[in-house]
Amino acid sequence: MGLSDFQHEIYLGGLGDVRPEFPTDLSTLEAVAEERLDPQAFGYVAGAAGSGATARANREAFDRWRLVPRMLRDVSGIDLSVNVLGTPMPAPVLLAPIGVLSILHPEGEAAVARAAAALGVPMLLSTAASRTMEEVAEAAGPRWYQLYWPKDRDLAESFLRRAEAGGYEVLVVTLDTFKLAWRPRDLDTAYLPFLRGIGVQNYFSDPVFRAAVGGEVTEENQTGAILHWVANFGDPTLTWDDLAWLRGRWDGPIVLKGIQHLDDARRAAYAGMDGIVVSNHGGRQVDGAVAALDQLPKIVDTVGDRLSVLFDSGVRTGADAAKALALGAEAVLVGRPYAYGLGLGGEAGVRHVLRCLLAELELTLALCGAGSVRELGRDLLA
Ligand SMILES: Cc1cc2nc3c(=O)[nH]c(=O)nc-3n(C[C@H](O)[C@H](O)[C@H](O)COP(=O)(O)O)c2cc1C
Numbered sequence: 001m002g003l004s005d006f007q008h009e010i011y012l013g014g015l016g017d018v019r020p021e022f023p024t025d026l027s028t029l030e031a032v033a034e035e036r037l038d039p040q041a042f043g044y045v046a047g048a049a050g051s052g053a054t055a056r057a058n059r060e061a062f063d064r065w066r067l068v069p070r071m072l073r074d075v076s077g078i079d080l081s082v083n084v085l086g087t088p089m090p091a092p093v094l095l096a097p098i099g100v101l102s103i104l105h106p107e108g109e110a111a112v113a114r115a116a117a118a119l120g121v122p123m124l125l126s127t128a129a130s131r132t133m134e135e136v137a138e139a140a141g142p143r144w145y146q147l148y149w150p151k152d153r154d155l156a157e158s159f160l161r162r163a164e165a166g167g168y169e170v171l172v173v174t175l176d177t178f179k180l181a182w183r184p185r186d187l188d189t190a191y192l193p194f195l196r197g198i199g200v201q202n203y204f205s206d207p208v209f210r211a212a213v214g215g216e217v218t219e220e221n222q223t224g225a226i227l228h229w230v231a232n233f234g235d236p237t238l239t240w241d242d243l244a245w246l247r248g249r250w251d252g253p254i255v256l257k258g259i260q261h262l263d264d265a266r267r268a269a270y271a272g273m274d275g276i277v278v279s280n281h282g283g284r285q286v287d288g289a290v291a292a293l294d295q296l297p298k299i300v301d302t303v304g305d306r307l308s309v310l311f312d313s314g315v316r317t318g319a320d321a322a323k324a325l326a327l328g329a330e331a332v333l334v335g336r337p338y339a340y341g342l343g344l345g346g347e348a349g350v351r352h353v354l355r356c357l358l359a360e361l362e363l364t365l366a367l368c369g370a371g372s373v374r375e376l377g378r379d380l381l382a
Contacts, residue, residue, distance in 0.1 A: 050287025099128025176258030178234030300328030318360025
């Protein structure tokens with residue numbers, strides 16, 4: 001036990017009348033964030049595609065599974081540490097790539113990187129970050145790079161070289177967002193951070209991008225640069241055949257994020273990928289898409305022996321993480337909760353969210369009678 005020491009720390013604090021600054025039930029964070037954060041920024045994070053049906057389905061899918069605890073199994077020496085695709089981590093939990101974080105806190109991704117590094121939790125840095133990958137690398141511990149594959153191949157290659165130079169160990173290619181979905185919450189307030197120059201910092205700092213817009217981006221040419229960004233952000237022509245291009249340009253592991261269909265999971269394996277993230281982007285892309293958790297077990301059963309199968313979309317608590325792991329995910333990515341933590345308390349808010357999640361995950365394993373992640377199987381689910 002170690003991760004759950006946070007629980008003791010909180011109760012001991014109570015003896016001196018110190019209470020946690022933020023809620024410890026992470027499923028309530030959204031409501032607190034809604035009260036305290038700027039409405040447009042909150043709406044951008046909380047929002048989903050269309051009617052929100054898939055975002056709701058993600059949560060309902062977790063509710064349909066229940067844990068069935070086992071007793072008398074000596075769980076005194078519980079150890080959650082794992083190694084995923086060569087990256088050691090204290091628990092099978094990573095921070096999902098979330099762009100434009102400076103809309104929530106001026107320190108943005110840098111604060112997230114410091115909080116994650118303090119706990120040894122890997123961070124997935126988004127191409128759409130509001131800090132450059134070089135700035136984040138300086139603050140970060142273990143880090144993976146999430147690519148939005150732009151139309152311009154020279155720009156894509158430049159991103160890969162910068163990520164490699166910045167010590168990003170794994171390349172995560174997000175496939176489900178080559179354009180933004182219909183998101184009424186942002187449409188109703190006509191709010192898109194990128195058009196205001198937030199979330200384009202990796203582009204504006206890139207030599208290939210700069211050459212294309214005639215040099216460094218200044219106030220004068222910012223509108224042109226943003227239009228160039230709009231034209232280049234995603235490439236709808238991509239097919240499975242294009243993955244060979246990436247494979248030839250990245251030496252480390254490659255993970256495809258946004259896999260929902262079983263046949264796509266199979267194709268990822270045929271294409272020589274190392275892993276996938278079963279994800280529907282937190283319900284932000286295809287409204288009416290299936291809950292990500294509902295796709296997880298069959299995908300694990302089909303490709304789990306060939307690919308690292310990671311999961312995101314809907315994880316809010318340690319118990320949620322335990323359910324996804326019991327269904328066969330090698331690790332889970334957590335998204336919105338840490339963004340709310342950032343908005344509420346900067347680096348300390350993110351650290352709080354991570355410590356709560358890891359503590360609750362460790363306690364859930366212990367109280368379910370699972371001494372390690374390996375012992376967390378479908379026999380513990382109903
Ligand atoms: C505000 C916001 C921005 C996001 N930006 C990115 C991004 O830049 N790249 C990416 O691959 N996924 C992005 N995602 C999706 C997350 O990586 C992740 O798939 C999703 O948040 C998981 O669902 P959850 O929020 O329910 O945990 C974003 C999600 C949110 C909420």
